[in-house]
Amino acid sequence: MHDLWTYDRFEENAALGECAVSLDERQLALWRSAGGCVTPPPDDGRVAPPSGLLVALAMRGYLSIVEPRPPGNIHASSVLRWGMASVSVGEPLLVRVICLSKTIAKGRRWVSLLVKLVNRDDALVLSSELKMVWAA
Template identity: 35%
Template structure:
């Protein structure tokens, strides 16, 4: 891994896009979810699973990254479309804003998740980037 490949604060630009990550809500995820949060019926995907998928997309879309980034705040807007276990969630990740304040590197990442043409979640991850 070359040092210059790491996503550092200076490389982010508002409006930048990082592509779309497709994540299947497969039986392994279902089992992991239930290990932590208890039973989850087949017919309804917990909205929290969309949050976990959002994090996976955000992490997979922006690599490699420095160690020690901090997730500081979050907005989430869920629609009334309810995905199911087994669906594939397509999640687009973008940079919305960046700001250096009091020596900390704040970056806002936009998230938009959909199942086929149906938007299920949008939101903003507000991070303190490590370097």
């Protein structure tokens, strides 16, 4: 088990880690079972993954990289930015997490993290800047 991610462990502009995530038929089935829509494939038979599923995969990567987390963190905001890369089901994807900044304001510990989802060519699929009030 790793050490708890406390505010003091974060370093500004530092990579926190990366992990592979799976965009496969199993993930699409889970998405459908949760009520998510999947657009039928065009004539070429390739299913374009739903944007919400891509966000969920990026967050799954963040959760596996930055763990264990202290209880009581507050996810205050997210800013999503879509890259130009497209992906298809079965394609390997990678999640990278970077600490952008950390500050203390009004007695609260704020951490800003950048979560990037990239395809096999290292092209940006999406990025999400997470602003968190860190509990410990």
